[in-house]
Amino acid sequence: MGTIFLKSVDATAHFKNADYICQLMDEVVQEIGEKKVVQVVTDNRANYKVAENLLMIKRPHLYWTPCAAHCIDLMLEDIAKEPEIDMVICEGQRLTNFIYNHGWVLNLLRQMTGGREIIRPGVTRFATHFLALESIMRYKDDIIRMFTSQEWSMKIKNMKPKDKSLGETLKNMALENTFWDYITIATAIFEPLVKVLKLVDSDDKSEMSFLYEAMDIAKESIKKNVGQSYKKWWKMIDSRWNKQLHRDIHAAGYFLNPRFQFSKNVNNDSEVLLGVRKVISKLEPDIHKQILCDKEMERYRLRAGQFSTAKVAAAISHNTPAGGLFMDRRRHQI
Numbered sequence: 001m002g003t004i005f006l007k008s009v010d011a012t013a014h015f016k017n018a019d020y021i022c023q024l025m026d027e028v029v030q031e032i033g034e035k036k037v038v039q040v041v042t043d044n045r046a047n048y049k050v051a052e053n054l055l056m057i058k059r060p061h062l063y064w065t066p067c068a069a070h071c072i073d074l075m076l077e078d079i080a081k082e083p084e085i086d087m088v089i090c091e092g093q094r095l096t097n098f099i100y101n102h103g104w105v106l107n108l109l110r111q112m113t114g115g116r117e118i119i120r121p122g123v124t125r126f127a128t129h130f131l132a133l134e135s136i137m138r139y140k141d142d143i144i145r146m147f148t149s150q151e152w153s154m155k156i157k158n159m160k161p162k163d164k165s166l167g168e169t170l171k172n173m174a175l176e177n178t179f180w181d182y183i184t185i186a187t188a189i190f191e192p193l194v195k196v197l198k199l200v201d202s203d204d205k206s207e208m209s210f211l212y213e214a215m216d217i218a219k220e221s222i223k224k225n226v227g228q229s230y231k232k233w234w235k236m237i238d239s240r241w242n243k244q245l246h247r248d249i250h251a252a253g254y255f256l257n258p259r260f261q262f263s264k265n266v267n268n269d270s271e272v273l274l275g276v277r278k279v280i281s282k283l284e285p286d287i288h289k290q291i292l293c294d295k296e297m298e299r300y301r302l303r304a305g306q307f308s309t310a311k312v313a314a315a316i317s318h319n320t321p322a323g324g325l326f327m328d329r330r331r332h333q334i
Contacts, residue, residue, distance in 0.1 A: 006032075018050035025055050029062070038283070039063035043070050044244060061283055063249050068200040068211055071245040076126035076193055078236045085189070088182040092133050095143075095170050102163070104155055105146075112142035112149075127197055130190035137183050147171040188225035189233055192218035209253035212272075213260055215241060248282075251275025255297075273297075 006028070014020050021042075029037050040055065042048040044066045052064030079085055096119055099105050109118070118135045136143065146152060147170075156167050173179050196214045219237060223230035251272045260266055280293045 016047060018047050018054060021048060021051035022054040022058075025051065026058065029055075029059060034059055034061065037062060039065050039249060041065050041067060043067045044074070061285075063247060063282070065247050065249065066244055068245060069197060071240055072193055072197045072200065073126055074244075075237050075240045076130070076190065076197070078240065079189055079193075079233065080126055080129055084182060085186050088133065088179070088186050089129050091173060091179060092129075092136050092183065094166075095136065095174070096132060098163075098166060098170055102159075105167075108149065108151055108155075109139075109142065109146050112146050113139050118143075127190075127194050130187060130194050133183050134187050134191070137180070137187060140180060143174055147174050185226060189222055192221035192225075193237070208250065209257035209259075212250045212254035213257075248275035248278040252279040 009024060011020070011024070025040055029040075037059075040052060040062060042052060042064070049064075049066075056062050056064055080089060099109055099118070110116070116139070118139050119132050152171075156164055159167060196211070196218050199210060199214055215237075219230075219234055222233050222237075226233065252275055254260055255268065255272055255276045261268075276297060277294060280297070281290055284290055284293060
């Protein structure tokens with residue numbers, strides 16, 4: 001079953017504090033049925049976080065998870081605030097604004113690019129920063145050809161002194177390798193996270209069983225892209241991931257995803273297994289059933305590498321683990 005719209009609430013007449021939000025969420029849980037709800041997803045604002053903590057106290061079998069797209073956008077925002085990244089974003093914006101604020105400059109660049117634009121909208125503000133820088137980098141040669149063309153030299157003379165001075169400054173910047181080096185670094189850090197953002201912002205499939213792996217891949221990509229400086233960026237990402245986004249349910253989603261469980265690079269480390277066990281104990285209060293689930297989980301883990309490619313493909317196509325789920329609770333998200 002895909003996404004469905006249940007209802008909306010006009011809350012304009014109410015003060016949207018934690019108690020009111022908790023009351024609204026609890027009413028929806030009661031309407032659907034607590035046994036059919038596995039998690040509540042909201043944004044990351046303080047009043048929502050307090051509300052969901054209150055809700056989980058009242059409904060101990062529920063999970064609250066913050067909006068993944070919002071959290072990843074906050075990671076991009078943190079990175080964008082770093083001086084070297086902020087500098088290149090500002091310089092890129094200056095270059096882009098100058099081009100689009102002067103018709104003849106834009107027309108000249110279009111001649112160089114074959115009519116293609118250097119900016120594209122993104123799914124969020126900070127993803128747009130990356131897309132703009134990535135687009136500038138893609139047309140690096142065209143931008144340099146524009147600044148060194150005879151037409152540029154002729155028409156820049158006729159601009160107002162202020163605009164002429166800015167144009168010459170941007171030309172000198174574009175002819176320096178330093179500007180392009182900084183763009184290369186910025187895009188190397190932004191790009192892996194933007195890929196995750198596009199994944200979680202997509203309506204094509206639920207990101208719950210893919211987020212854990214996607215974040216690991218993004219971090220490893222950043223490490224490969226920037227070398228020894230990766231630790232600085234990992235620390236910023238982990239700060240948001242560990243404190244806000246990561247939940248045991250993400251580890252369980254990874255463990256139960258056959259696309260990963262039956263791959264050569266499956267990562268059933270202690271963090272994953274502990275997360276799955278915590279989910280079991282939260283969703284299944286009966287200790288005897290917890291033990292049975294735990295035993296089945298271990299058999300499932302050990303059997304994973306024994307399945308043929310055909311059987312794995314069949315399991316994936318049905319969106320269930322080859323060898324069977326050790327939990328059979330069909331629950332919904334709100």
